[in-house]
Amino acid sequence: MTETRTTMEALRMDGAQLMAAGQDLAHRHSNAAAAEIEVKALTHRYAGAEGPVLALQDVSLSVPSGHFVGLVGPSGCGKSSLLMMLAGLVTPSEGSISIMGRPVLGPAPERVGVVFQEASLLPWRTALDNVAFPLKLRGVPRAEREARAAELLALVGLAGFERRYPHELSGGMKQRVAIARGFCQDPPVLLMDEPFAALDEQTRMTLGDELLRIWDRQRKTVVFVTHSLTEAVYLCDEVVVLSARPGRVLERIAIDLPRPRTWEVMASAAFGELRERIWRLIRTTP
């Protein structure tokens, strides 16, 4: 009996050491800007009305930890599908996706947060309950999840709006709630599917600035799908340009504009050049 116990203890020790070693390894990796998202040879087909449709073809991508990456491309290029695959909501036909070193086989909310368009708020829940929703699903006690949600609402500038229902909020406010919900579980990776698409230009710019402000503090890895090239250049460290269907990676353009960025940067020549470069890529591909 004593022997077994010592073996058990030894095993536990080993486990602890292994954990420590793992953390150490992870640390060293992150220091070297390890790829947090790794997409390898992704191809996706789906059954369309007129036979199978090739949506994505041989897409490979690696996103280093803490990077803000934009996905742009002509409409129907599969950028949203790619995001859904990263979120574990769609299984790719071929290829693999791993996030934080583990393969994505289904939704993994503790690793990956998703921010959808404003319409994704539960209309029968208050702003606070909407933000706390992911925590509720995980069984976090009410007091704890509400405290966390209130904190996040304050972060996105909606303190005092906790008890409002979505229909009582403006489009921009709803989107802030959706962003707060994405941050709720504090996932290292945040996927954003055209989050500002339904908003007017002014609100869109303001929210972009807000997003950058929050991101600057937390440095999450962000994959941001948008059809606004200005938005992509303004927000991102890197813009991945996809071709028209079937979506392939045309080019990965590093956006080396200094941070923190303010709206003045948009008037700069560098900004215009980057934007134009992306535009040419999208326009000239079939």
Add this chain to the structure above:
Amino acid sequence: MSATARPALPRLLPGPVTLRWLVLGLVVLAWEAAPRLGWVPPVILAPPSAALLAGIADFGTFARALAFTLGEIAVALLIAYGLGGVVGLVVGATPLLRAALLPLLSSVYAVPFIVIYPVLTAWLGIGPASKVWFAGFYGFFPVVLATAAGVQLVDQRLVLMARANGASRTQMAIEVIIPAALPAVVSGLRIGGALTTIGVVVAEMLAATDGIGFLITQNRTMFRTPEVYFGILLVLALAGTLDTIIGRIERRASRWRPQPEGIGHG
């Protein structure tokens, strides 16, 4: 307070509520006047005052019959709502069942069920069992159809969002599908409730040993017209009460939705 924001109606017209009571009052008045003034023979139409007096005089009989009918309605509602809700949820959420069964269910719904009632009495006797099953199935169909339709109408973006956050099947049902389908479901409950009440009373009228419907038929065969009308009034009150209760639930269930008046109430 919210009325001040509305465009002022011309002073001559009464408000909708006033108008409603006015119409109702006129109907009751005409009903009272017609037999009293000899326009209609009192054997065919008893004035409401006579019906009320007859009801008060025979209060015990009516109360017992009412309690009996209420019991039958309660059990029938259990069948209609319970079975109908579950079947509707499952059929609505399963594409195969939806495609296979929904057309069938809606055609069956169009069949006048009363034709099977004599068969049911042959199987179950003329006691409460035949009423409960007949009325329960009468109310079952609108509940199934409304629930299935409500489930189908659930915004898929909400479903996707919940899935991305790792919702289990049960959580998906409780947190997303049911609340989203609720307004449609409640309208089904409303129709189902009315049909169940009708089903019980009509069945009692056709073949029974007790209950309000039975009492109405019995009094009619004996030409006790005031008693017949009192029974009818009781049935109306019963249906109205049930509808009011469901209406309350409906309003509670849709509190989160934009209210037509006074947007800034939050």
